[in-house]
Amino acid sequence: MVLPIEHFIIAPPIAAYALIRDREFPSLQLVAVAFFGSQFPDLVDKPLAHELYLIPSGRVFMHSLPFAIPLSIAVIAYGIRTERIRLAAAFVFAYLSHLVADNQQLLPPDSQVSPDLLWPLRPPVARSIVPHWAGAGSVNLHIWTAFSVVVLALAAYLLVVDPKTQVEL
Secondary structure, X not given: OOOHHHHHHHHHHHHHHHHHHHOOOOOHHHHHHHHHHHHHHHHHHHHHHHHOOOOOOOOOHHHOHHHHHHHHHHHHHHHHHXXXXXXXXXXXXXXXXXXXXXXXXXXXXXXXXXXXXXXXXXXXXXXXXXXXXXXXXXXHHHHHHHHHHHHHHHHHHHHHOOOOOOOOO
């Protein structure tokens, strides 16, 4: 299992690209968007699967290519329309890197596609309903769900704020 902080390992390549391209450190906003993108599938899927029982696993839905590809295209289109293409590209790169990190069998030499990546077109990998990280009384799960709600609500708010009036973080 990949831990949340391990998904954020994608930030150094994004920061290095920004540093080389602009000859200055990336903005806090770019780093925040990369962090959000690297966590996004878990922010959505873990609460839906383990708290609300709406999906069969915490590794489907936003972890699945039938949803990830259209969402990535929509994010890039939104980035173009709002003149936030760089932020959109950072989000998409970090988001898709999460899927690769969770599905390392995609990498050579014995590449194969997990059924989770094709849900709902294929049944997901069977897993326990209660994740191993839930903790006593599922306290860790409840904390993660509350954190997810706060982060997703803040992200939704920032999406609708006019980019011209946004303060650079």
